[in-house]
Amino acid sequence: MIFTVTVLFLTVGCEGVPRERTGLDSYYPALDGATEAERDHQQPSDRVLARIGDDTITESELRDRILDRYYGARALNGLVRESLFISEAGSLGLSIEAEEVVARVEQEMDQILGRSFDERRVSRLRLEEQGLLESDLRREIVLEVGPALLIQKVISAHRQIEEEQILDLWRASWKEPRRLIEHIAFPMGDADSEERQIIERWAQQTVKVLELGTPLQNAVEKPVGLRSSFTPKVGGGWIRESDLAGSPIFFEVFQVEVGEVLGPIHEDNFGWHLFRVVETRSTRSYSEVREELLQELRNQPATDAEILAVEQRIRRRIPVYIETNPFPSKVKRPEGDR
Numbered sequence: 001m002i003f004t005v006t007v008l009f010l011t012v013g014c015e016g017v018p019r020e021r022t023g024l025d026s027y028y029p030a031l032d033g034a035t036e037a038e039r040d041h042q043q044p045s046d047r048v049l050a051r052i053g054d055d056t057i058t059e060s061e062l063r064d065r066i067l068d069r070y071y072g073a074r075a076l077n078g079l080v081r082e083s084l085f086i087s088e089a090g091s092l093g094l095s096i097e098a099e100e101v102v103a104r105v106e107q108e109m110d111q112i113l114g115r116s117f118d119e120r121r122v123s124r125l126r127l128e129e130q131g132l133l134e135s136d137l138r139r140e141i142v143l144e145v146g147p148a149l150l151i152q153k154v155i156s157a158h159r160q161i162e163e164e165q166i167l168d169l170w171r172a173s174w175k176e177p178r179r180l181i182e183h184i185a186f187p188m189g190d191a192d193s194e195e196r197q198i199i200e201r202w203a204q205q206t207v208k209v210l211e212l213g214t215p216l217q218n219a220v221e222k223p224v225g226l227r228s229s230f231t232p233k234v235g236g237g238w239i240r241e242s243d244l245a246g247s248p249i250f251f252e253v254f255q256v257e258v259g260e261v262l263g264p265i266h267e268d269n270f271g272w273h274l275f276r277v278v279e280t281r282s283t284r285s286y287s288e289v290r291e292e293l294l295q296e297l298r299n300q301p302a303t304d305a306e307i308l309a310v311e312q313r314i315r316r317r318i319p320v321y322i323e324t325n326p327f328p329s330k331v332k333r334p335e336g337d338r
Contacts, residue, residue, distance in 0.1 A: 080322065081307075082147045084314045085154050094153045096146060104145045109138060155302035158310050161294055169293045170286050180279040181253060182216045182236040186264075188271040189229055198223055199230060203264040203272040210261045210276050236278075253277065 050057040089095070113123040113134070124134055186203045188196055202223055209219045220232050244250050249265055253275050256262050263274035 076322070080320060081311055082151075084311060084318060084320070085147070085151045087318060088154050088310075088314050089150050092154065092157050094150070094157060096149050096153070100149055101142065101145050104149060105138065105141050108141045108145065112137065112141075151307060152299075152302050155306050155310055156298040158313070159298050159306075161297050165297060166290060166293050167286065169297060170289060173293070174281075174284040174286075174289050176240040176242060177254070177283055178238045178240050178281045179254060179277055180236070180238050180281075182276040182278060183234070184210075184216065184220060184274045185233040185270070186272040186274075187230060187233065191230065195226065195230070198226060200264070200272060202226075203274060206274060207261050207263060210274065216276070238281075250275070 047059045048056045049059055049062060113120050127134060127137060184203075184206065186199050188199055191199060206219055210216075216234055216236070220234065222228075222231060239253070241251065241254055244253070247267075249267065250273070252265075253262055256275075256277055258277050258280055261274060261276045264272040265274075266272055
């Protein structure tokens, strides 16, 4: 997604995939708020971008060249695939709600532009440097999100989930009690005796900071003069007791209360560990969560191999004809070369 949109930035107002071909017009509310000035900005113009002697290069020529090079056959194949999946979605009774598109578009916008005011401001400036507006970016994302969501739904409907797959997911998620933990590891590596004392005191001080509820990323402040190789490793996630089978010194993480900080715990040949327990989840029976887990497996992102396999399956039922030479060269050859 991000790579495609980045290339689209270069098209300076590219119209993208024609919406009337997608059958998804009702899922594009994000475009309705564009101002007249922004819509005018999206239209290619004859504005001269460069002069080479008596020759000129216009904005329209630049756009056409980019479209010819990067969005000719690729765009046609994309529209063919999109049309096939739209047809398949119709036969399966699948549809996309406008709210789904809006939610996904906002996620993509946050990922590309950032969430904070300052991040957005910087991103808008970068867009403006390329002659684009935030609405240009939003429009291209909207045009991609609708078909992507529809393809995902078709893939999900075609997935054959084995019972053993559901059982494996249950074993990894609900068979045992789980705890969501935050973890800071203080490696000592080749530290000398003085550095080892500094790191141990550092770990002990960090416990007090964490107990105040300080966010993990803000809790670690490296002492002045300590080498960068001793920078702590910060992470976390859901764990089960069986995950700690190879590290019994950490079993106590299942004994402390939620919110409590455990440590520092010393691991031989490594250093010190701190844990803060964020949340705990008890077990649930397989029958209780089977349908929930089945849906989770169906909704996993579609792989390229899955999309290709389903597309080939659809093509066996729906004939597809593509012109042998849909994009003839616009370059005129000299008379003598004909």
